[in-house]
Amino acid sequence: MARPTVVTMPGDGIGNQVLPQAIRVLEAVGFEANYVHADIGWECWCNEGNALPDRTIQLLRKHKLGLFGAITSKPKKAADAELKPELRGKGLSYFSPIVTMRQLFNLDVCMRPCLSFPGNPLNFIRQTTCGGFEEPQVDVVVFRQNTEGLYAGVEWTNPPENVRTALASHKKFAAFANTPGEELAVSVRIITKKNAQRICEAAFKHAKKYRYKNVTICEKPNVLRETSGMMEEVAKQVQKQYPEIALWSTNIDAQTMWLTKNPEEYGVIVASNLFGDVISDAFAGLVGGLGFAASGNIGDEVAVFEPTHGSAPKYAELNPSIVNPIAMILSAAMMLDHIGESEKADRIRKAIADVVKEGKVRTYDMMRIAGGPKSLAQGAANTVQITDAILVHVETAIAAFAR
Numbered sequence: 066m067a068r069p070t071v072v073t074m075p076g077d078g079i080g081n082q083v084l085p086q087a088i089r090v091l092e093a094v095g096f097e098a099n100y101v102h103a104d105i106g107w108e109c110w111c112n113e114g115n116a117l118p119d120r121t122i123q124l125l126r127k128h129k130l131g132l133f134g135a136i137t138s139k140p141k142k143a144a145d146a147e148l149k150p151e152l153r154g155k156g157l158s159y160f161s162p163i164v165t166m167r168q169l170f171n172l173d174v175c176m177r178p179c180l181s182f183p184g185n186p187l188n189f190i191r192q193t194t195c196g197g198f199e200e201p202q203v204d205v206v207v208f209r210q211n212t213e214g215l216y217a218g219v220e221w222t223n224p225p226e227n228v229r230t231a232l233a234s235h236k237k238f239a240a241f242a243n244t245p246g247e248e249l250a251v252s253v254r255i256i257t258k259k260n261a262q263r264i265c266e267a268a269f270k271h272a273k274k275y276r277y278k279n280v281t282i283c284e285k286p287n288v289l290r291e292t293s294g295m296m297e298e299v300a301k302q303v304q305k306q307y308p309e310i311a312l313w314s315t316n317i318d319a320q321t322m323w324l325t326k327n328p329e330e331y332g333v334i335v336a337s338n339l340f341g342d343v344i345s346d347a348f349a350g351l352v353g354g355l356g357f358a359a360s361g362n363i364g365d366e367v368a369v370f371e372p373t374h375g376s377a378p379k380y381a382e383l384n385p386s387i388v389n390p391i392a393m394i395l396s397a398a399m400m401l402d403h404i405g406e407s408e409k410a411d412r413i414r415k416a417i418a419d420v421v422k423e424g425k426v427r428t429y430d431m432m433r434i435a436g437g438p439k440s441l442a443q444g445a446a447n448t449v450q451i452t453d454a455i456l457v458h459v460e461t462a463i464a465a466f467a468r
């Protein structure tokens with residue numbers, strides 16, 4: 066296989082702290098690649114008026130494989146206020162560059178595994194009726210539609226006349242249409258059958274490959290009859306090709322409750338953009354939090370792997386960095402799976418599992434049991450130290466992690 070080139074986009078805040086650690090681990094498992102840095106994020110917006118510069122787009126177009134750290138996204142007014150003065154008044158508008166990237170390259174399948182590593186003190190624990198406790202093994206993969214839904218970016222404050230006319234033409238919405246000027250905001254939830262089909266097919270294909278027993282379509286079709294209704298209908302159709310896999314249907318609100326009752330019963334979850342974002346964070350909370358939540362944005366040609374977390378401004382300025390790089394390292398392992406290097410990916414996951422199980426080296430987020438933030442630093446390893454521990458285990462880990 067030709068030596069791949071990986072476009073590295075650390076972005077903002079802790080993205081800059083965790084991404085270099087993932088590269089150390091990739092190198093340690095013998096993944097031979099070239100790495101090319103690309104700019105993205107808040108500074109690009111402030112200085113250039115574009116958070117996803119063309120030079121970054123070109124690099125991704127060329128190399129087709131990316132590792133991404135995190136970006137800072139701010140609401141419209143805050144973003145406008147930080148734009149360089151000479152760029153103001155030119156009609157530039159901030160939009161999250163990672164969302165733009167997903168749409169531009171049609172990275173429509175977002176895959177977010179949530180797997181509990183035994184020995185993680187923050188794994189979800191449930192009280193039993195006999196007064197004891199049990200720790201369910203969570204092994205869920207969320208498939209989130211990544212390019213449309215409520216993150217499509219089709220929205221207005223004070224919508225234009227044609228949108229108001231469309232609203233007015235519907236008896237039920239006429240009152241909304243007459244809401245004056247800036248008092249009306251509209252965000253459109255778009256679902257296309259084609260993309261509903263693609264995300265449902267990706268979910269079932271994954272369930273079949275890794276022998277999950279069920280796929281759950283997690284929407285709200287009782288209220289969002291058209292959009293969630295379409296997602297659910299498509300899931301039912303796709304399931305017909307997979308008679309060995311059960312299709313369950315849940316409402317997003319109920320699902321967020323059920324996942325703390327019986328998380329071990331779920332296998333693959335499929336959802337539209339916002340609901341997939343929400344439910345994957347919720348499941349991540351059962352397996353140690355955002356420091357363990359990896360993800361892949363996967364299209365037919367380009368794929369970009371990133372931790373689920375954001376730029377965590379609270380920790381961005383700390384030196385040495387104390388955040389957990391595991392989500393980023395697991396995302397790099399997902400990248401290896403994607404390009405057919407699963408043996409190396411399994412070695413990485415095994416090394417992480419070993420470090421967690423051993424319990425000698427833990428970042429602050431794996432230690433916060435009582436006492437809140439004040440106890441953060443007590444005995445916690447920093448970002449580099451936990452990566453060092455993972456590297457030691459990578460040496461001895463055999464590819465034994467496969468499901």
Ligand SMILES: NC(=O)C1=CN([C@@H]2O[C@H](COP(=O)(O)OP(=O)(O)OC[C@H]3O[C@@H](n4cnc5c(N)ncnc54)[C@H](O)[C@@H]3O)[C@@H](O)[C@H]2O)C=CC1
Nearest residue numbers: 135136137138163355356373374375376377379388389430
């Ligand atoms: N895909 C992306 O780049 C995303 C970007 N964001 C952006 O990030 C910024 C901050 O957003 P927040 O809502 O604070 O979410 P966040 O994910 O950045 O952080 C929330 C909290 O989670 C914990 N956390 C996150 N990552 C961690 C790690 N690796 N190790 C240990 N603890 C970790 C920290 O307590 C942190 O304060 C915002 O501007 C937001 O728009 C948020 C989510 C995703």
Ligand SMILES: CC(C)CC(=O)C(=O)O
Nearest residue numbers: 138161163164342373375
């Ligand atoms: C772009 C982010 C700010 C939203 C998010 O949490 C995500 O889509 O990953």
